[in-house]
Amino acid sequence: MERRDLQIFLTLCEELHFGRTAERLHVSQARVSQTVKQMERRVGTALFERTSRRVALTPVGERLRDDVRPGYEMIEAGIARAVAAGRGLAAPLRVGFTSPLAGELVMTAALAYRERHPEAGEVLLHETALSDPLGPLRDGGLDLALVQFPVVEGDLRTGPVLISDTRVLAVSTRHPLARRDRADYEDLAADKVLMLSGALPSYWLDHLIPPTTPAGRPVERGQAAATRQELLTLVGAGRGIHPTAAHEARYYARPNVRYVPFRDAPPLEYGLVWRACAETARVRAFAEAAAEVVRWHDGPANVCSACR
Incomplete structure (x- = not known):
């Protein structure tokens, strides 16, 4: 029968x-x-x-x-x-994020993913180190990660932009720039620019901290910090300045650090990344769910307010 x-x-x-x-x-x-x-x-x-x-x-x-x-x-x-x-939906899906805002978006995307695919397995969230955001993907510890763009790696695939945020310059409250309403790229030549150490692509560092200002003045890179908290400690102590995304002012507020808006810097963008050789139905389904969350809020420029 x-x-x-x-x-x-x-x-x-x-x-x-x-x-x-x-x-x-x-x-x-x-x-x-x-x-x-x-x-x-x-x-x-x-x-x-x-x-x-x-x-x-x-x-x-x-x-x-x-x-x-x-x-x-x-x-x-x-x-x-x-x-x-x-279809690859039954197994748990491991998703990494590198900042609190990215974590909030990943959590919202996980809810949308489970609503669209009730048969899907659990979504496991993991915070990844800013010093090596792509490493856990490559060693198989994560299936996807929400990281800062651009990502130009032959073994990795990228999804659409999910977060777009303006840039700010983190400076000590005692720094001359702290008295300014705005900063620009020329101000990067006025002090040492601090950065995070680790396995970061050179093009990523250049995107964050250009080697020269628009006028051609060299930008001196200062001490490299292992963590975000270490970096902000150095900024607060007046050891240098650090360009970053505006949302970090909400999550990493410190009494001795001021975040000065950048006047002429393009926004920082973030999106999902996964290994090209491990692109499964569940990876695609999660990426689609995350993109749908962004569409609900009229595009990546409004994701920050949507996730607050």
Whole structure:
């Protein structure tokens, strides 16, 4: 007996109406009638009592329904789990983030992902070190990571921009720039520019801290810090300045550090990254869910306010 035949039989047991059964299963009414007749021939007796006014199960039909339904439901559940596994949705998904704002967006995307794919596995969130944001992807510790763009790596794929934020310059409250309402790229030549140490691509550092100002003045890079807190400690002590994203002023406020808006710096952008060789259905599904979250809030420029 075919799986489809059992589906038709059990649906008819629920509907007790040939037309509604056919409509529910998107088959012809003739197909329903033919399936019932074939089953009755195989069983050797009627399974349904049919009149012009009603359809009812016979005692044999009731017994067959009760006997086959549990097995059919187990088969359907097993097939559903196999399909989910084949699509790569059943296993847990490990997603990394490098900042509190990125973490909030990842959490919102995880909720959207589970709503769109109830059969999907758990989403596990991991904070990754700013000094090596791509390393956990490459060693297989993460499936995706929400990191700062640009990412130009042959072994990695990138999704759309999810966060776009203005830049600010972190300076000591005692620094001359702290008395200014605005800073610009020329101000980077006025002091040592601090940065994070670690396995960061050179083009990423140049994107954050250009080697020269627009006027051609050299930008001196100062001491490298291992963590965000270490870097801000150096800034607060007057050991240098640091360009960063504006949202960090909310999450890393310090009494001895002021965040001065940049007047002429392009925004910093962030998006999802994953290994090209490990792009599965669940990776694509999560990236699509994250992009959908952004669309709900009218684009990446408004993600910051949406995640506050």
